Amino acid sequence: DQQVKQNSPSLSVQEGRISILNCDYTNSMFDYFLWYKKYPAEGPTFLISISSIKDKNEDGRFTVFLNKSAKHLSLHIVPSQPGDSAVYFCAASAGVQGAQKLVFGQGTRLTINP
């Protein structure tokens, strides 16, 4: 049973437009959510995160929205740039203290077209 799901394997967006990546989760015990970005032949790199006590977190061109009642979060990238082309993973964690045992979604491959 997959607790974190990214239902869109791929997304294609024109440069300069908004990219919206979606993620759904089933475990109500998750209280922290993260987005990681991954280029080919590299490890994932942290992008942005949000605590369950918030509904929005913004960092430059990246904004994450959390809808707890729907168990849904989304990552908005505005404006999209060619360097944003990568695989994006949504991840979730439960518990405040100690090691973070992250549960990842399957990933969404974002392609930004010039």
Place this chain on the structure above:
Amino acid sequence: NAGVTQTPKFRVLKTGQSMTLLCAQDMNHEYMYWYRQDPGMGLRLIHYSVGEGTTAKGEVPDGYNVSRLKKQNFLLGLESAAPSQTSVYFCASGKSGGVYNEQFFGPGTRLTVL
């Protein structure tokens, strides 16, 4: 600062052979993690460690053993490799203390078991 490094980058094994994957971090992080990533799936936690000399099971620990003899190193062992262990393996490290610290990932080891 090299961050998180992994050795080797690639390896091909025959069924039944054994090997050890090495992860090293130079950020003085307390927590270290081993994940595997399979096609169409997100990263799944194999084992993790909250400090030198301690290890714990993650989501998919069967067939793997780990050791953390030194704070900066986290070893993942396969005693008798199986084709189902063909995967890309990522190591990560993270700080302790505070709340929800990000994990820093290595570049990965691509393992093929024939």
